[in-house]
Amino acid sequence: MKKRRSWVRPGLALAVLLGLASAVQAASAVPAADHPEDPGFARATEKNLAAVFVLPKDLAIDPELRSAADKISAAHLARVREQLPGWIKEERAIQGDNSNTNRVYYAVVARLFNELALWQVEPGEAAYEQATLAAILSSPSVCRTGSNRPNQDFARKVLRIQAMAPAQRQAALATEAAQLACWGTPRTVPAWPALHPRDVVKAALVGKPAKPEKAAGARAPALPPLLASRLLSDGAPYEKLARDETCLLQHWWLRTSLAQGKSREEVLNAFRYGTLVMASDRFYQESDGEADAAADNPSGRPPYPKFAARFDVTGKTTVSRRFDAQGQAIEAGIVKREIEVGGIRGVRPLAFEDALDAATLRYALHPDTRPQAGKATEPLFTMVWALDPPDAEKPAAATAATPVKTSQTPKGKQR
Amino acid sequence: MIVRVLQSCLARRALPPLALALALALALTGAAPANAAPESPITEAAGEAMWWGDFAALERQNAELKRPGHLDEDGASQIELFRTGVNRSLKGHRTEGEAYFREMDALTLGWAQDHPQSALAHILHAEALLLHAWSYRGGGFAKDVPPAAWKDFNDYLRQAVAYLGAHADVALTDSHAHQVLLQAGRALGWDRQQLDAIRRDGLKRNPEDVGLYFEMLSSVLPKWGGNPRALDDYIKSVVEETRPQYGTAFYARLYASAAESEFGHALFENSYADWPAMKQAYEDMFARYPNSPKRRNSYAYMACLAKDKDTLLRLLGEIGKDAMAAQWGPNGERSLEGCRRWAGQL
Numbered sequence: 001m002k003k004r005r006s007w008v009r010p011g012l013a014l015a016v017l018l019g020l021a022s023a024v025q026a027a028s029a030v031p032a033a034d035h036p037e038d039p040g041f042a043r044a045t046e047k048n049l050a051a052v053f054v055l056p057k058d059l060a061i062d063p064e065l066r067s068a069a070d071k072i073s074a075a076h077l078a079r080v081r082e083q084l085p086g087w088i089k090e091e092r093a094i095q096g097d098n099s100n101t102n103r104v105y106y107a108v109v110a111r112l113f114n115e116l117a118l119w120q121v122e123p124g125e126a127a128y129e130q131a132t133l134a135a136i137l138s139s140p141s142v143c144r145t146g147s148n149r150p151n152q153d154f155a156r157k158v159l160r161i162q163a164m165a166p167a168q169r170q171a172a173l174a175t176e177a178a179q180l181a182c183w184g185t186p187r188t189v190p191a192w193p194a195l196h197p198r199d200v201v202k203a204a205l206v207g208k209p210a211k212p213e214k215a216a217g218a219r220a221p222a223l224p225p226l227l228a229s230r231l232l233s234d235g236a237p238y239e240k241l242a243r244d245e246t247c248l249l250q251h252w253w254l255r256t257s258l259a260q261g262k263s264r265e266e267v268l269n270a271f272r273y274g275t276l277v278m279a280s281d282r283f284y285q286e287s288d289g290e291a292d293a294a295a296d297n298p299s300g301r302p303p304y305p306k307f308a309a310r311f312d313v314t315g316k317t318t319v320s321r322r323f324d325a326q327g328q329a330i331e332a333g334i335v336k337r338e339i340e341v342g343g344i345r346g347v348r349p350l351a352f353e354d355a356l357d358a359a360t361l362r363y364a365l366h367p368d369t370r371p372q373a374g375k376a377t378e379p380l381f382t383m384v385w386a387l388d389p390p391d392a393e394k395p396a397a398a399t400a401a402t403p404v405k406t407s408q409t410p411k412g413k414q415r
Numbered sequence: 416m417i418v419r420v421l422q423s424c425l426a427r428r429a430l431p432p433l434a435l436a437l438a439l440a441l442a443l444t445g446a447a448p449a450n451a452a453p454e455s456p457i458t459e460a461a462g463e464a465m466w467w468g469d470f471a472a473l474e475r476q477n478a479e480l481k482r483p484g485h486l487d488e489d490g491a492s493q494i495e496l497f498r499t500g501v502n503r504s505l506k507g508h509r510t511e512g513e514a515y516f517r518e519m520d521a522l523t524l525g526w527a528q529d530h531p532q533s534a535l536a537h538i539l540h541a542e543a544l545l546l547h548a549w550s551y552r553g554g555g556f557a558k559d560v561p562p563a564a565w566k567d568f569n570d571y572l573r574q575a576v577a578y579l580g581a582h583a584d585v586a587l588t589d590s591h592a593h594q595v596l597l598q599a600g601r602a603l604g605w606d607r608q609q610l611d612a613i614r615r616d617g618l619k620r621n622p623e624d625v626g627l628y629f630e631m632l633s634s635v636l637p638k639w640g641g642n643p644r645a646l647d648d649y650i651k652s653v654v655e656e657t658r659p660q661y662g663t664a665f666y667a668r669l670y671a672s673a674a675e676s677e678f679g680h681a682l683f684e685n686s687y688a689d690w691p692a693m694k695q696a697y698e699d700m701f702a703r704y705p706n707s708p709k710r711r712n713s714y715a716y717m718a719c720l721a722k723d724k725d726t727l728l729r730l731l732g733e734i735g736k737d738a739m740a741a742q743w744g745p746n747g748e749r750s751l752e753g754c755r756r757w758a759g760q761l
Contacts, residue, residue, distance in 0.1 A: 140467045208514065222522035224468020225515075229507050232514040248467065 035092070041105050042084040049112060050077055052151045059145065059155055061162055068173050069158045076180040080112075083184055087111060091343060103312065107343025110311045110352065113279040114344050115183045116153055117351035121272040122182075122189050123265075124175040131172055133268050135163035136254060140224065143247035143275075150281045152243065186346035190269050192353075197274030199333075201253045202238050205231060221256050224248065243277075250274035279351035280307050292359070302363040308355040309387060312342030317360040319381045332364040335380070356385050457493055461500030466508070470526050470536070473501065477535045481589065481621055489707030490664065490700065495626040498591060505539070506546050516547040527582070534589035537582040541595045544575035548602070568602075575599045590624040593617025597630040601639055610634050618656075628653050632669050636677045646673060647687035654696075662699030666692055671713050674720065679744060682720050690721035708734070712742035719754035727758045 053073035055066060091104045123129055136142055142159045145152040161172045193200070204220045208231070223231065227249055230236045241249065250271050257267045288306040295303035307313075318336035321329040334357050341349040360383050363369060369381075457480070464472035476497055479485070485493040505523075507515055523540035530536040548571030551564040560568075576599050579586050586592040596613050614631045617624060635641035635649045650669045657665045670693055674682040682688050697714040701707070715730035731754075740747030743754070 139469050139471060141464075141469055141472065144463075144467065208518070222518050222525055224466070224522065225504050225507060225519065226466045226468070228515045228518040228522075229509060229511060232518060233507065233509060233511045252468075
């Protein structure tokens with residue numbers, strides 16, 4: 001089974017490092033601006049973030065490039081160190097004097113997760129884009145970090161820069177530095193591809209293994225040995241692939257898409273989204289999934305996903321469904337999301353845009369949600385996800401995890 | 416010339432299953448023979464590049480290593496180390512199924528179509544077909560091979576040969592192709608003269624491709640239809656061919672390989688291996704390539720097989736704590752222990 005490790009686990013790391021869980025009750029009475037836990041939280045958060053920006057010692061990077069990359073990360077971490085106290089104060093100001101410290105911290109962490117995500121999909125200037133695509137095409141080794149941890153964002157970018165021509169490296173490093181300097185500011189990034197890159201690749205793999213009698217041209221191009229072994233011999237599903245393997249699969253699909261005539265801009269965007277590390281990957285907690293599964297009640301309202309509740313993720317998800325002759329939904333896909341996340345303002349909450357997907361799809365495919373007899377089976381279905389107003393006296397996660405306190409409204413709007 | 420040999424070979428019928436059944440399966444180059452170097456950075460890099468499907472990296476490594484002068488400090492051919500890594504990854508890291516091998520056939524064919532002037536691309540496709548063939552045959556005893564598997568085995572072997580024949584003008588510029596042909600030809604039962612012609616043609620392309628000597632050696636082993644006399648004749652002929660560069664080293668290297676592949680502890684009883692000649696060959700080797708713990712272990716193992724206690728004791732003393740069980744036969748740890756006990760060290 002794929003081992004998932006969190007970049008930062010406020011539920012664990014913050015509670016353990018800062019004694020947050022026991023401190024929350026007392027903390028709520030302290031004036032927001034002077035909360036004694038804030039400096040410690042800022043230090044712990046910076047430390048966790050630093051793990052993203054430290055290139056592993058055994059990663060094969062040219063010394064000169066490594067040195068230049070290290071300078072960029074040091075400058076960025078210094079900048080974040082300056083920014084974090086401001087972000088915390090900003091959050092406390094928004095939440096008011098009775099702000100719940102736990103909610104404040106989750107909001108700040110959400111903002112950081114989102115900055116990481118935006119930075120992953122943000123394109124650079126034309127020359128940077130061209131050099132990046134050429135670097136990715138030059139070798140699948142740009143995917144090889146040797147680690148399955150979700151904090152290899154910077155390492156992947158540096159591997160790509162290493163694959164560029166020496167003359168392009170300096171400019172690419174400058175672009176990376178400039179993009180990092182934009183953290184915390186409103187900006188736009190390209191939209192998701194029309195179809196999720198994961199689903200596109202899954203569909204492309206359906207024809208494998210090919211029947212011997214099929215013509216070579218009638219199937220997707222061949223996989224490299226690593227992927228052939230994992231997918232065809234092991235039978236591993238996409239979701240069980242390690243991060244490097246997922247990257248390699250998206251790399252394979254990027255080449256394929258280009259050969260099929262897709263634009264360079266389009267394939268690069270799909271690659272970035274296909275390898276994007278979402279907040280739920282960085283903050284994975286086994287207990288959340290178990291709690292969600294245990295709370296699942298087929299005949300009632302679906303439980304609010306614990307991860308989404310923890311990070312104050314709300315909004316609407318619209319599902320497209322396909323039905324069989326008996327009116328049972330046999331296929332469902334998210335076609336629209338309107339997501340809001342506490343702490344994220346002025347930019348898309350990209351890192352959390354899938355936070356309600358799984359619960360939505362589970363609900364949409366459940367036999368109990370089929371249209372009533374005699375009614376038309378409309379393909380679109382919208383769910384509205386709302387949380388109770390935060391209770392300043394209780395930790396936010398506990399509030400969200402309590403079914404009684406959780407009010408989510410899966411309105412089966414047939415439209 | 417080599418194309419004619421290919422055409423002639425293709426026209427021949429493959430050995431029937433019964434004849435093949437008389438021979439034990441010989442693992443392809445992916446299974447490390449006794450004389451293979453321990454995992455080297457070259458093998459590792461080649462294996463990784465193949466495993467990740469990085470053809471450009473493979474092409475670069477191959478182009479560099481097939482140039483003259485690429486010998487390890489113990490005289491091992493670096494291009495052999497490269498091929499070992501490639502073969503290991505192309506074969507898969509586990510027991511792969513039909514879908515995997517079909518995918519490898521398609522992958523390498525795609526590389527060859529994208530790079531029609533690349534000898535390596537064509538060779539890799541032939542090698543993929545060869546590995547596909549062996550996936551049916553397996554590496555076990557012939558009696559354990561399902562009858563239906565022989566047809567697929569032979570079909571894929573012939574496909575590999577036919578492919579190299581069709582692309583001979585490009586593929587045969589790299590002696591790696593000759594190695595693949597020797598592997599396929601041996602399994603298809605080609606006669607020794609044909610195989611030797613392939614070996615010689617390969618060595619013309621790359622005189623430092625010593626892997627071809629070892630590949631041909633397999634064809635003269637009794638288990639592949641050879642006999643001890645033919646083996647000895649072959650080894651002596653190779654010694655003469657290689658004397659200017661290696662002295663008599665190949666006498667030791669090839670007989671040590673024969674011990675690993677077939678004779679084991681009975682090398683000096685069941686073959687014409689001559690211990691004084693072998694000893695001299697090792698000394699020749701150390702005069703040229705003194706820094707080789709691996710070969711020193713191999714030398715000591717052979718001394719044990721030859722019951723030369725003085726030499727064994729001297730070598731065990733030199734080896735000290737650097738004993739490498741992998742150089743002491745298939746059950747190396749126990750073999751080393753037995754030799755030490757016999758020499759009175761334990």
